Amino acid sequence: MTIPEDIPAINHRIESLVGTHLAAPAGTHIPQSCSPIYRTVQDQGIISNEGGKRLRARLLLTIYDAIQGDRSNDRSNVMDLACAVEVFQTAALVHDDIIDNSDLRRGRPSAHVALAAALGQLTGHSDDDALPSAVGHITHIGAGLGIMLGDLLSTASIGIVNETVSKLEHSEGILQAFLRMHREVEIGQVLDLAVERVPLDEPGRLAEASLAVFRWKTASYTTVAPLTLGMLAAGIQPCIGSDSPSHAGEGTDMAEAIGSRLGTAFQLADDLLDVIGEPERIGKPTGGDIREGKRTVLLADALTMADRTDREYLAKVFAAETRDGNDVERITRIFDESGAIDKSRRRISQLWSDVRGSIELTAQALRMSDDSRDSVVRCCSLFIPQTLR
Amino acid sequence: MTIPEDIPAINHRIESLVGTHLAAPAGTHIPQSCSPIYRTVQDQGIISNEGGKRLRARLLLTIYDAIQGDRSNDRSNVMDLACAVEVFQTAALVHDDIIDNSDLRRGRPSAHVALAAALGQLTGHSDDDALPSAVGHITHIGAGLGIMLGDLLSTASIGIVNETVSKLEHSEGILQAFLRMHREVEIGQVLDLAVERVPLDEPGRLAEASLAVFRWKTASYTTVAPLTLGMLAAGIQPCIGSDSPSHAGEGTDMAEAIGSRLGTAFQLADDLLDVIGEPERIGKPTGGDIREGKRTVLLADALTMADRTDREYLAKVFAAETRDGNDVERITRIFDESGAIDKSRRRISQLWSDVRGSIELTAQALRMSDDSRDSVVRCCSLFIPQTLR
Known part of the structure; x- marks a missing residue:
């Protein structure tokens, strides 16, 4: 498990990088008349990187520490690698929000909304202006x-990774x-x-x-890549059990075995909490995915398991443009009564049990101490709320 | 100068890469119900990469050949590097068009327009549908x-560059x-x-x-990077005249000296041809930039050099939302009569003369043969129409 000082250190290092x-x-020159707008974009780059739980960076550091122990002279470089994953996440979220x-993102205006507002201020337009064309333009x-x-x-x-690999003791395969x-x-x-275009009359698909x-x-950058990168930085190839490098693909990929299940469980839990979570704990009102008409596993399971009247209602209401508060209430009830919520719970706890098994095998293969193995388990557990494990 | 076979070879290699x-x-799996849409995106990736003149790839290969001569066993790897610059250009254009x-791009629907149309076909919607919300959604x-x-x-x-550097004889600094x-x-x-927000009452700025x-x-990826990458692949550091590597920044950067001027002249010529070019040669109607209200150097020069009536007209008409055919005609006349067009011509021919001088110095510093130097001059000349050199 990462040490308590890691989170402030990660935040500090991300801002600097x-x-x-x-x-x-x-040696380059930004013309003075353009620099306020570029400065605004740079500042937004810093702001958009703030406020995450740094789970991905901590997982990378935890698996590295678990393998490398106290023998590491390389940890500040591995820290940079961990920060690079977080910066990539921010990049993906900025595009995703567009x-x-x-x-909104992490309770603040998302990057493109904040940039539109900042530009409006710089150039004397704003969303309050009477001219719709100017507002559309600014948006x-x-x-x-x-x-x-x-x-x-x-x-x-x-760029961060490319600068880091030249300094890492073990850099093979990292970039x-x-x-x-x-x-x-x-x-x-x-x-x-x-997926948003898969027909609702084939819920199995x-x-x-x-x-x-x-x-x-989700699993790609949330769990699989942090585990893979942490292992590579510790000098371990994630694939074991193959006889020769040319057969590497045939071995068990430890990062994949743990990460694909953990990442899938993480996303299932995220979708489930959007329906059953407490608004003050998840930081937003529940039912957001339902209002947006998002195609979730919950919806697919309910379309399979609910009775005919409810199935027909779900198909109709999710084909509509919008869903109101009454719809959210009825849909939530159907998710519950059809057994879809229980099925998601079972999916998550089965995946978590598989993750535990894969960590055990990995710990044995890498001859980890019990303490190290436990630190990996504890860090992985942060991805799934305790009530769902 | 690249050999005639290079252009088909570049096209072929880009498609494959x-x-x-x-x-x-x-080892990964795309679910069957999502694969038609992903296939559409892949296909569009190939299509968007078609149809360029490959000037950037050819410049990279030309400077490499000029330095390396016939001694190269590495040319197929350098070809991949050249293709990577073209693929990056396509990536930038896809975002730029959004x-x-x-x-439109290169006379065809731009990527996001083509993707919207393809998706409409896949899912049974189209721009011809009566529902405006569905059309907005598809867009x-x-x-x-x-x-x-x-x-x-x-x-x-x-990714192409990262795979290539491990195979190149000289890879330092390339990534x-x-x-x-x-x-x-x-x-x-x-x-x-x-720049679109620089006030029109300060044309000098x-x-x-x-x-x-x-x-x-423009110059960054059009000329400076191809020259830098071609030199690095030939084992030449673009900076000369510095005593030690730690003072590299103080030397003359040959790629920068040639490339920044050539790229600037290329963009000036592009903007100028948009006003004075023959539509059949530039592949689009003239006056497009004027209709869009683009802030060009031509406009800035005209705002400085025209008489007061014309200056006031320009400031007013470029502050408006749109400009019609009469405006385009009058603006073009002002660009001409104010001397702005002549000034752009002089800027371009001065830059071209400077480029020639920088090529000469580079050829001497690198002890190029006259043939090699001439091939670099010929390739650079492709960036500027003959009538403007």
Whole structure:
């Protein structure tokens, strides 16, 4: 488990790295009349990186520490690697909020909304202006600057890794794994848009597709990549049990075995809490996914398990443009009474049990101490609320 | 100068590399119900990469060949590096077209427009549908898929370079230079949006800012990076005249000296041809930038050099939402009669003369043969129409 000082250290280091990697390179010149707007984008880059729980960075550091123990002279470099994963997450979220038209992120205005507001102030327009065309224009510029901020943060995350690999004791495969994570998340975002188009009259396919997409869009960077990168930095190839490097693909990928299940359980829990969570604990009102008409595993299970009247209602109400408060209430009740919520609970606790098993096998294969193994279990447990494990 | 076979070879190699780098990685699984949409995005990735003149790839290969001569066993790897620059350009254009609301690119629907249309077909909606909300939805999904395609292509371009550096004879600094190019272009796109907000009553600042932004948004990946990467792949550090590596920044950067001027001249010529070009040669009607109200160096110069009546007219008409055909005609006449067009011509021919001088110095410093030097001059000349050199 990461030490308590790690979270402030991660936050501090992220701010410093983002500042460096979003700055104009040495020897270049930004014209004075453009610098207020570029400064606004840089500042938003720092702000958008604030406020996360740093679960991904902590998982990377925890698996590294569990393998490497106290023998490490390399931990500050591994810290940078952990920060790079967090910066990549921010890049992905900035683009995701534009794609999903989300105005809020971590309780604050999302990046493109904040950029539109800041630009309105800089240029004397605002959303309060009477001219709708000016407002639409500013909104569009906000999205434009948000796209570029996401691109800058994505490049920054790779730049951080590229600078770090030259300093790491074990660097083989790290940049490649980091780029693979980028690719998987980007494919996952496309698949997530595709899932929204799976017909509701085939709930079995919807459940299968949703669960598969969790591996791409969530587990990839939340759990699989942090575990893979932490292992590689500790000099361990995540694949074991293969006889030769050329057969590496045939072995068991330890990071995949733990990470794909943990990441899937994490996303299932996130979707479940959106329906049954306490608003003050999850930091937003429940039912948000239902209002948005999101195709979740819960919905797919309810479409399979509910009685005919409820199934027909669900199909109709999720095909509509919007759902009101009464709909949210009735849908939540159907999710509960059909057994879909219980099924999600069972899915999550089965996955968590599998994760425990995979950690045990990994700990044996890597000859971890019991303390080290327990620290990995504790860190992984942070991804799933206690009541759902 | 690149050999005639290079262009088909570049096209062929780009298609193959994009196909590989946009595919699901080995051992992963895309759920069947999502695969038609992902396939559409992959196909669009190939299509968006078609049709360029490959000037950037050819410049990279030309400077490499000029330094390396016939001694190269490495040319197929350098070819991949050249392709990576082209793939990055496509990534940037896909995002740029979303930001600029551009429906066309290289005479075809731009990526996000094509993706919206393809998705409409897949899911049975289309722009012809009567429901405006469905159309707006599809358009927004098109932008969402376009953002992700740009991200995928950007990651692919870095992935290509990362695979190539391990095979190159001289790889030092190459990935770093490629990531710097990414960062410079991304900053340049932000600055380009900022230039649109420079007040028209300060045309001197507008001209200065526009010219500075050309270095960021155009020269960076069009000329400076291809020259830098080609030199590095040939084992040459672009900085000469410094005594020690720690003073590298103090020497003359040959790629910068040639590239920043050539790229600036290229962009000035592009803006000038938009006003005075023959529509059939530039592949689009003239006056497009004027209709869009783009802040160009031509406009800044005209605002400085025209008489008071014309200046006031320009300030008023460029502050308006739209400009019609009569405006385009009058503005074009003012650009001409104020001497702004002549000034752009003089700027371009001065820059071209400086480029020639910098090539000469570089050829001497690197002890190039006259043939090699001439091939560099010929390749650089492709960036500026003959009538403007």
